[in-house]
Amino acid sequence: MKVLVTGATGFIGSHLVEALVQRGAQVRCLVRNKRRLGWVKDSPVEFVVGNCQERTSLKQSVKDVDQVLHLAGATTAVKEKTYFEVNALGTENLIQACIENNPRLKKFIYLSSQAAAGPCRNGGKKKESDPCHPVSPYGKSKLLGEQLALSHSHELPLLILRPCAVYGPRDKGFYALFKCLSKSINPCLCDHDNHISMCYVQDIVRAILLASETQTENGEIFFLSDGQDYRMEEIGDIFAQAMEISARQLRLPKQVLFGMAFFAECFSRVSGKPSIMSRGKVEEMIRKNWLCDITKAKALLGFEPLISLVRGAELAVAWYKKENWL
Numbered sequence: 618m619k620v621l622v623t624g625a626t627g628f629i630g631s632h633l634v635e636a637l638v639q640r641g642a643q644v645r646c647l648v649r650n651k652r653r654l655g656w657v658k659d660s661p662v663e664f665v666v667g668n669c670q671e672r673t674s675l676k677q678s679v680k681d682v683d684q685v686l687h688l689a690g691a692t693t694a695v696k697e698k699t700y701f702e703v704n705a706l707g708t709e710n711l712i713q714a715c716i717e718n719n720p721r722l723k724k725f726i727y728l729s730s731q732a733a734a735g736p737c738r739n740g741g742k743k744k745e746s747d748p749c750h751p752v753s754p755y756g757k758s759k760l761l762g763e764q765l766a767l768s769h770s771h772e773l774p775l776l777i778l779r780p781c782a783v784y785g786p787r788d789k790g791f792y793a794l795f796k797c798l799s800k801s802i803n804p805c806l807c808d809h810d811n812h813i814s815m816c817y818v819q820d821i822v823r824a825i826l827l828a829s830e831t832q833t834e835n836g837e838i839f840f841l842s843d844g845q846d847y848r849m850e851e852i853g854d855i856f857a858q859a860m861e862i863s864a865r866q867l868r869l870p871k872q873v874l875f876g877m878a879f880f881a882e883c884f885s886r887v888s889g890k891p892s893i894m895s896r897g898k899v900e901e902m903i904r905k906n907w908l909c910d911i912t913k914a915k916a917l918l919g920f921e922p923l924i925s926l927v928r929g930a931e932l933a934v935a936w937y938k939k940e941n942w943l
């Protein structure tokens with residue numbers, strides 16, 4: 618089995634590459650720069666240079682592979698249009714490259730996001746059949762990526778996965794929360810009872826592998842999470858427990874968060890470096906219900922999450938400490 622992984626140098630992609638290598642798959646990684654291979658630099662894989670924003674650069678990478686696991690994406694960006702150029706048009710470019718250069722492709726998996734579906738407007742958990750209402754530029758770009766991909770589902774075997782918030786070793790998103798906690802601060806929103814889904818990175822990797830092995834209808838979409846319902850403050854408490862520290866809750870009004878995000882965006886534009894804080898991110902944070910239903914993934918992919926938030930937090934903390942991030 619020969620597999621192309623895009624986004625291989627990233628958080629989830631690097632864990633996926635390791636799992637694929639362990640299973641004996643022949644792995645090819647699409648990378649933007651061979652001098653920036655990050656966590657996968659010593660992996661026994663083939664590296665092909667390409668950029669999802671340039672269709673012609675993708676031709677070599679898609680040739681002769683059985684499957685494409687498309688994880689490349691802009692999760693943070695200096696300019697809003699980058700989300701659309703990478704997540705939406707980049708996905709379209711990769712699919713076109715597959716159609717033109719690999720007519721025998723057996724599967725194309727697009728790692729979308731729960732952000733594409735948007736928050737759950739009612740109580741309960743969002744299902745794949747519910748309408749999508751993304752609230753951030755990131756979420757809107759991931760949804761457009763899904764729609765563009767689906768418009769080609771008659772031309773290639775497509776499957777879409779929508780992970781919730783993912784955490785674990787190498788993650789820089791929740792790392793910001795771990796850093797606050799290390800200063801004994803557990804930041805939370807004022808007057809909010811926010812519920813979110815979470816998933817440990819190795820469970821997401823197992824779900825991607827299951828999806829790659831399982832026969833499904835073309836164009837199926839699956840939410841992925843550990844199946845639990847967490848309150849935002851509870852996550853900080855569980856992470857603090859894993860760090861064996863106590864942290865005081867700091868309740869922030871949403872106006873303060875928007876102000877912080879505005880300054881982070883200004884700094885980001887000056888420095889040219891994307892920030893994890895943005896007004897789009899705050900738009901997501903202030904929504905009350907980010908729960909998704911994984912019944913379909915359990916039934917059709919046989920997905921069973923194995924790592925609880927308590928255990929996952931312990932594993933993440935152990936890794937951050939080993940790498941001197943904490």
Ligand SMILES: NC(=O)c1ccc[n+]([C@@H]2O[C@H](COP(=O)([O-])OP(=O)(O)OC[C@H]3O[C@@H](n4cnc5c(N)ncnc54)[C@H](OP(=O)(O)O)[C@@H]3O)[C@@H](O)[C@H]2O)c1
Pocket residue numbers: 623624625626627628629630647648649650653667668669670687688689690691692693703707728729730731759779780781782783784790
């Ligand atoms: N982390 C989460 O909580 C989460 C949740 C739901 C969905 N997702 C989705 O899962 C995927 C992976 O997320 P992640 O957290 O692992 O992200 P990440 O750590 O930010 O990694 C992003 C990857 O995409 C690559 N990339 C970015 N722009 C590219 C382009 N124009 N052409 C080719 N490659 C490009 C990056 O390569 P460079 O090394 O060259 O920058 C990197 O390997 C993304 O599509 C994201 O939307 C993530």
